[in-house]
Amino acid sequence: MGWKMWSLKKSIWVFHVNTGACNNCDIEIVNCLTPKYDIERFGIKLVGSPRHADALLVTGVVTRQAAPRLKEIYRQTSKPCVVFTIGACACDTGIFHNGYHVIGPVDKIIREEDPNAIIAYVPGCPPKPEAMISGVVKALSAI
Amino acid sequence: MKKTIQKPVLAVGPFHPLQEEMEYFQLTVDGEIVTDIDVRISYNHRGIEGISETLQFDQVPYLVSRVCGICSASHPLAYINAVEEIAGITAPERAQYIRVIINELERVHSHLLWVGLGGHFIGYDTVFMWAWKYREPVLDLLEEITGNRNNYGNVRVGGCREDIPDEIIPKILKELDVVEKKTEMLTKAVLDDPVLHARLKGVGILSKEDAVKYAVTGPTARGSDVAIDVRADDPYAAYGDLDWKVISQPEGDVFAKAVVRLLETLESIKMVKEAVKKLPKGPIAIEVKEIPPGEGCGHAEAPRGETFHYVRSDGGNRPVRHKIRAPSYVNVPSFRASCIGEHIADVTLTLAAVDPCYSCTERLAVVDSHHNLVHDYNTLLQMSRDKTARIRKEIGAPELKMEDF
Amino acid sequence: MDNQELNNRLQQIKDKLIDIEQTTDKRIYLLCESQNSYEVCRFLFEDLGLRFAIATGIDSDDCFEVLYHFSNDQSGHVVTVKAFIRDRENPSIESISPFLPGAEWIEREIHDILGIEIKNHPNMRRLILHDDWPEGVYPMRKKSPLRNEGTVI
Numbered sequence: 297m298g299w300k301m302w303s304l305k306k307s308i309w310v311f312h313v314n315t316g317a318c319n320n321c322d323i324e325i326v327n328c329l330t331p332k333y334d335i336e337r338f339g340i341k342l343v344g345s346p347r348h349a350d351a352l353l354v355t356g357v358v359t360r361q362a363a364p365r366l367k368e369i370y371r372q373t374s375k376p377c378v379v380f381t382i383g384a385c386a387c388d389t390g391i392f393h394n395g396y397h398v399i400g401p402v403d404k405i406i407r408e409e410d411p412n413a414i415i416a417y418v419p420g421c422p423p424k425p426e427a428m429i430s431g432v433v434k435a436l437s438a439i
Numbered sequence: 440m441k442k443t444i445q446k447p448v449l450a451v452g453p454f455h456p457l458q459e460e461m462e463y464f465q466l467t468v469d470g471e472i473v474t475d476i477d478v479r480i481s482y483n484h485r486g487i488e489g490i491s492e493t494l495q496f497d498q499v500p501y502l503v504s505r506v507c508g509i510c511s512a513s514h515p516l517a518y519i520n521a522v523e524e525i526a527g528i529t530a531p532e533r534a535q536y537i538r539v540i541i542n543e544l545e546r547v548h549s550h551l552l553w554v555g556l557g558g559h560f561i562g563y564d565t566v567f568m569w570a571w572k573y574r575e576p577v578l579d580l581l582e583e584i585t586g587n588r589n590n591y592g593n594v595r596v597g598g599c600r601e602d603i604p605d606e607i608i609p610k611i612l613k614e615l616d617v618v619e620k621k622t623e624m625l626t627k628a629v630l631d632d633p634v635l636h637a638r639l640k641g642v643g644i645l646s647k648e649d650a651v652k653y654a655v656t657g658p659t660a661r662g663s664d665v666a667i668d669v670r671a672d673d674p675y676a677a678y679g680d681l682d683w684k685v686i687s688q689p690e691g692d693v694f695a696k697a698v699v700r701l702l703e704t705l706e707s708i709k710m711v712k713e714a715v716k717k718l719p720k721g722p723i724a725i726e727v728k729e730i731p732p733g734e735g736c737g738h739a740e741a742p743r744g745e746t747f748h749y750v751r752s753d754g755g756n757r758p759v760r761h762k763i764r765a766p767s768y769v770n771v772p773s774f775r776a777s778c779i780g781e782h783i784a785d786v787t788l789t790l791a792a793v794d795p796c797y798s799c800t801e802r803l804a805v806v807d808s809h810h811n812l813v814h815d816y817n818t819l820l821q822m823s824r825d826k827t828a829r830i831r832k833e834i835g836a837p838e839l840k841m842e843d844f
Numbered sequence: 845m846d847n848q849e850l851n852n853r854l855q856q857i858k859d860k861l862i863d864i865e866q867t868t869d870k871r872i873y874l875l876c877e878s879q880n881s882y883e884v885c886r887f888l889f890e891d892l893g894l895r896f897a898i899a900t901g902i903d904s905d906d907c908f909e910v911l912y913h914f915s916n917d918q919s920g921h922v923v924t925v926k927a928f929i930r931d932r933e934n935p936s937i938e939s940i941s942p943f944l945p946g947a948e949w950i951e952r953e954i955h956d957i958l959g960i961e962i963k964n965h966p967n968m969r970r971l972i973l974h975d976d977w978p979e980g981v982y983p984m985r986k987k988s989p990l991r992n993e994g995t996v997i
Binding site: 321323331356361398 | 481482483484485486487489490493501502505506507508509511552567568571572575587588589590
């Protein structure tokens, strides 16, 4: 493990990207910050700019309009960067798989930009905050 | 020759956390004052109406509950009102009451969510944390009843999928008592606070005429003295049997919308309690064989306003056309009436007051060509919060201390 | 305005309509040709004071239909104006946005997904399809190759 990877594992800062989600996963992500779950005690913090982020939390199916913006945001992050696909839509577009305006899933779009991207999947519709926290912990232990 | 000055443009969006839909707002500003507003959507267009035509009547409720995560009880209900109208059937009475309970619990957690985010925007993060903390017991109740914290998928054509077992009822009442007390406390804190009065009153006014012209619904309309509520006007499910009143406020500003939502939360808690106590015995669903040809309009009151569904059937097992109108679709264009002429520091709040997507303002960038400055989202949030602090000083309100909480 | 009064007032525009259908107690459908839809909608909104809910565009087999749904909040009625556009080659309909700004978005959407030209619309730009969507491809038309399948274009 290089020192870059090592430094990634503690106090990760995350940036949240909605690419056409129904808002459920987004609300549950914000729920993680509130008193019941309070992930900030682990040093996980939601930041306002992708340039500050160690990880992206991507929700949604990736619509045609959102796809170029998702790539642009991934380009702006500092590498290495872990991409978490949150929810059934982000993992494999779920119930929307044959929509005419849907181009996802997220991993396909990210791999077009960077074939070696680190992608972790948290399925569920929406995943519970506990599942998201557990997903982050498992992914960070694996790298 | 006259030199043309390019108008400064403020871009809002499209990416920001906490929101329902990605939207991109372009505000043209003159100094501090907004002179024009333009909206670009499409980021979140998933073609649900097209997908709906490939699914069977029974599968569509699970699709439409994913139109919007926090209206995931009212969209299926509006769809089912339309389909039951085509089929000419009525669900059993117990199912009607269960539908009311799920819908009102959803309204409670949705309004608390909005109150929290409203507080966040003006720099009252305590309100944010409190409101979201008291929302959790409601989500736990919904999880216990339907099996999921959101996206309940509990309604189906002809009734409901899950029953409410008798042994949960005392727990529901007990939890709601706690939530009710806390909401009352929150409501009192908001209504009595002189700083909030000074900060929110007179901001982002949507007049009654504009409310009618833009055809807005829900708390946005009721905050502008248009007392419309589908639950009362065209009662569906068991709303006709319950004792409750429509809340409306005449002012049309952000404060009025906040008051409407807080009082509605209390009203909803009252309704759930009544419905749980009155819950009749009997089956929760009837068998539906097939949907005859025809067309139906169903509407339901979501936390943000009226959801409207139009369904046409040709006698097959799929809808031939299914039109979905979410409440934000008519509430969002009313920004043209409420934002123009306002200060930039107030736009964050005015946009949020409609509750379209709470923080359309994340990743905001202002370009002020007079001073060649670029403000980002944090600066704008800071501007909004500084204004609160300024007002607080002018009023002479004491500084907030940890001991106060 | 109650049920009786609403029915009486609707008789005033009877000459503009093909027919009035009532499917259930609270659902009324007014059938008309697309040339008359502007007048009928204006009558419902300005004279009767109904609230505009939404419009639906439909590709029927032999014609296009645009349905304007209005709601009467005092009595809970939904009055739907069903306008038939017979010309399948160059479908067009008069915009109602000049007097009803709340209809601006839905008319842009109908133009996007069905390719119905909206005449005299104050702000006709693309609304819901993405920026690089090809001109002349309308996803919700019956014969559209995009319909009901995730074809990549």
